[in-house]
Amino acid sequence: MSLIQENWSLLLLFFTVALLYSSVGFGGGSSYLAIMALYGLEFKFLRATALLCNLTVVSNGSFQYYRKGFLDFKKALPLVALSVPLAYLGGKTPLSENTFFILLGFTLLIAAVLVWFQPYLINKVNFKNINSDNVILNLVIGAFIGYISGVVGIGGGIFLSPILYIINWDKPQKISAMASFFILVNSISGLVGQFQTPGFSMDWGFAFALMVAVAVGGQIGTHLGTVKFNQSMIRKATAVLIAYVSYTLLTKYL
Known part of the structure; x- marks a missing residue:
């Protein structure tokens, strides 16, 4: 019996996560990883499967945001210039199963x-002295998140988006577009690094079925994110979800 037949409810869960996350420019990699972990699936292909699902969601999302004029490649370049090579190095970083899930739990807690x-930080912090076009600042942000995303296998958008809001980087829909594009390029880079890791293995039939589920959910979510939609409620729901996942992982592996 295949993994999907044994765990058919994964399709519905991945569809729901993709719809929710893509509406605010995320790929959902953090929750894909956590869901597969909670189902007890083999650690060796979790990160790659999550990144492939990320790619499926954000490739369409990035195109839709670009088509609607929300994605500015010139402004995006400093954020991805160092993140891509560092995501590759992160993907090649060897981790034990226990170390990986502890790291994932703590990173999700911070993200939550x-x-x-x-939204509260946006309203309370004085952004007048922060230059959102500061190249050095953008390079540092991209490099740090890129490496973490490569190690954990989550794309990095869930960290990037709040930071861009804090520094008043741009309007909400442009930040969602940037997060989507950031996840796209870093997921590709992280995957290449993982493919070159000794002992790498993959269940391609299992991955393809999940990619179909997230493709449908991501298509719907991206449409909701590019029109008038209550992103504040989605962000709060996302925070609750990843906080629960963080708690579950840390209590299990610490």
Whole structure:
């Protein structure tokens, strides 16, 4: 019996996560990883499967955001210039199963806090002295998140988006577009690094079925994210979801 036949409810869960995350420019890699972990699937192909699902969601999302004029490649370049090679190095970083899930749990906890308090930070912090076009700042942000995303296998958009809001980088839909594009290029880079890791293995039939589910969910979510839609509620729901995942992982592996 195939993995999908044994775990058919994964299709519905991945569809739902893709719809939710793509509406705010995320790929959903963090929750894909957590869901597969909670289902007890083999650690060796979790990161690659999550990144492939990320790619499926954000490739369409990035195209839709670009088509609607929200994606500015010139402004995006400093954020991805260092993130791509560092995501590759992160993907090649060897991790034990226990270390990986502890790291994932803590990174999700940080992400949940950032996503939940993002609207409050926007309203309370004085952004007048921060230059959103500062090339050095953008390079540092991209490099740090790129490496973390490569190691964990989550794309990095869930960290990038709140930080861009904090520094008043641009309008909400342009930040969602940037997060989607950031996930796209870093997921590709992280995957290449993982493919070159000794002992890498993959269940391609299992991955393809999940990619179909997230493709449908991502298409719907991206449409909702590019029209008038209550992104604040989606962000809070996303924060609650990843906080729960973080708690579950940390209590299991610590």
